[in-house]
Amino acid sequence: MKGIGLAKGLAVTFKTMTRRSTTQQYPDVDPELPPRSRGVIAHIEENCTVCLLCARECPDWAITIESHKEEVIVPGAARARQRNVLDEFNIDFALCMYCGICVEVCPFGALHWSPEFEYAEYDLRDLVHSRDRLREWVMTVPPPPAHDRNGAGAKEEVVAEKALAAAAASAPSQVDACPNDGSGRI
């Protein structure tokens, strides 16, 4: 029928008015961000082996790393082992494009996304976050979101379960997988 659209327009606007608005009052009320939000990158130094994969993969060259080698003398070993020691780890968030390749590429779970996003600065240079700043962000990294109930389990859990099952099958032998290593990425 001609003209029914006019009534529909009135009905739609009126219905919308009676519903609650979805606006979030941001500065007054903190937004509820999903755990996977790409706010800022946190760096867990203890997990970092200075492999430089993140710095190399970064498309924007936003990550700079400085390190040196130290000798670790192991008693009884034939010769001293070498170990990388981190001196500097900087991420320039003015360059970062939040692609997350560094987080994906890190083999040791040293880099994580945090949903925190309020780190605007008056000076561009202050957007370079150094080691201590990146360490502070670690506390804001949320636990990983629960998996889809119908989907496959987390890889860590699946591997651990398989190992346990294998261990149970050949009873006295030792279990190799560590079931607690949930945070490490494989």
Place this chain on the structure above:
Amino acid sequence: MPAWLDLVVRVLIVIIVIFVAPLVIGQTEHKVMAHMQGRLGPMYAGAYHGWAQLVADAAKFIQKEDITPRAADRPVFKIAPVISMLPYMIVVLVIPLGPGGLVAQKLDIGLFFVLAVFGLGVIAVLMASWASANKFALMGGLRAAAQLLGYELPFVLAAASVAMAAGTLSLSGIVEAWRPWWLIWQLPALVVFFLAGLAEIRRTPFDMPIADSELVAGYLVEYTGLRYAFFMLAEYAGIFVISALTTVLFLGGWKGPFGLDTELGWLWTLIKIACVSFVVLWVRIAYPRLREDQLQRLCWLGLVPAALAQLVLTAGVKLAL
């Protein structure tokens, strides 16, 4: 009470109404429009849900520089915003709020007076547009003139229908004569009057003269600060006046559903005005602007014949009764 004090009080009340009502309607529009669009609207000005947003806006407008373009016709340019406000102020004088002379100025030819004064609106727009010496303003002004002259006709015809039905030109008299079944009898006139009224105050969807996407802001384009604020105030005062006229002419003014008209008449009138104003805002939010040709087509091929048919109907029923 001496006559002069009586006069001062009445004029003061009218002035207060004409400045407060637009603010209330404007704030309502902010909120209603926001919620109809799934937003919240202003939330900060004032402590509670941004109730003082328009007060803050007024403070902003006052601080702005008052710019007159070099090529402008200065006195005309400067007086136009005041003229735009004038017809609405004068019309409010004769709108009855309740029975028993609850009106600023009783006038036996109230309806005739209202329709005559309403014609002033086009003068203010033409003054503003021509004096601005701006092509957008001029085009907006010409559109406004074409629209206002066109819509004056159904506006007057629809009002004439109700005057014929009531047998009087007095606004109070029309309300006295009004009966609930007139809602059906005069329905076409009500619709025509409301739509033509929207066009008369250049309100969306009839805001072709302002049409920000085509004419920047039409005849408002050169205005800043307080003068611009005056035009905005006139627009919202226009909503109030059109709602009040629709209420008085077609919705029975102070007549409420439970009797008590002498005590609560003013309240019924205000409630009805509020409801009609809400519809004005609602229509703006729901509908896009009419194109210039659609606008004229609606007037000459839709509203004018409908108003004439209503006149015939009114006359027929009147003769039959």
